[in-house]
Amino acid sequence: xxxxxxxGSYLGDAGDFLLVNRFxxxxxxxxxxxxxxxxxLGITTLALLLLAGLWLSRRRxxxxxxxxxxxxxxxxxVAVAVNQPIVAAVAERRPxxxxxxxxxxxxxxxxxxxxxxxxxxxxxxxxxxxxxxxRLGVAAWAAAVLLAFARVYVGxxxxxxxxxxxxxxxxVVLLGWLVARPMLTAVLARLPRRVAATMLSARPTxxxxx
Numbered sequence: 001x002x003x004x005x006x007x008g009s010y011l012g013d014a015g016d017f018l019l020v021n022r023f024x025x026x027x028x029x030x031x032x033x034x035x036x037x038x039x040x041l042g043i044t045t046l047a048l049l050l051l052a053g054l055w056l057s058r059r060r061x062x063x064x065x066x067x068x069x070x071x072x073x074x075x076x077x078v079a080v081a082v083n084q085p086i087v088a089a090v091a092e093r094r095p096x097x098x099x100x101x102x103x104x105x106x107x108x109x110x111x112x113x114x115x116x117x118x119x120x121x122x123x124x125x126x127x128x129x130x131x132x133x134x135r136l137g138v139a140a141w142a143a144a145v146l147l148a149f150a151r152v153y154v155g156x157x158x159x160x161x162x163x164x165x166x167x168x169x170x171x172v173v174l175l176g177w178l179v180a181r182p183m184l185t186a187v188l189a190r191l192p193r194r195v196a197a198t199m200l201s202a203r204p205t206x207x208x209x210x
Contacts (some may be wrong), residue, residue: 013160017095020152020159021103030153035105038154042118042147046125049140053132065132067184068177072128075173075180079124080117082172083165090114096155104155116157119148119165120172127170131177 024031037045050073057065092114096102122144130137148162 013158014095014099016159017152018099020149021095021155024105024153024155025103031105034150034153037147038106038118038150038156042122042143042150045143046122046140046147049129049136049143050125053129053136056136057132063185063188064181066188067181068128068131070188071177071180071184072125072132072173075128075176076121076124076169078176079120079169079172083115083117083120083168086115086168087112087117092158092161094156095158102155106154106156108156113157114161114164115168116148116151116161116165118151119144119157119162120169121165122147123166123169124173125169126166127173128177 024034033041036042050069053069053072054066057069091112094108094110094113096104096108097110126137126140126144129140144166148166151157151162152159
């Protein structure tokens with residue numbers, strides 16, 4: 001991150017952040033939506049897309065697609081867990097603690113911000129849903145990029161924080177899929193038969209019911 005030159009301007013990623021921050025100052029009509037989407041609304045959108053992935057894969061009856069949908073959710077949690085030691089090791093201060101007079105639209109702790117946890121989770125979900133269904137993956141990436149931009153817009157992250165988060169989340173899910181795919185696919189392929197067998201064995205016979 002660049003420091004301020006003598007004329008008070010900023011270069012590099014700090015300058016890119018300030019471009020977005022100035023845009024936020026001029027677009028008061030967007031504040032409500034972007035504030036909501038940077039938090040609960042953005043995460044809820046991704047959660048609904050993950051549920052849609054589960055529904056589509058079950059409807060198709062494809063064990064591989066169902067395994068990918070399950071991994072898309074699990075992989076997101078794994079990616080955030082992987083991100084934690086990176087955040088602690090890099091120890092990058094957030095823009096509102098480093099740059100004076102930043103427009104901050106949401107209250108936030110002055111903890112470290114690189115890479116972004118929100119963007120990491122979003123990148124993981126989007127990459128995972130690409131394994132389920134291409135169009136759903138495109139929609140998820142649009143939602144993920146919007147969430148990443150919203151985190152910069154509200155003033156809590158630099159652009160490189162969210163870019164790194166998206167990349168990290170996607171990388172963890174795609175690499176993890178190589179390991180998780182055989183096991184998850186095998187387990188889910190057998191699961192319906194086991195559930196059916198359990199239901200049949202639990203059903204009382206005609207003699208027992210009389």
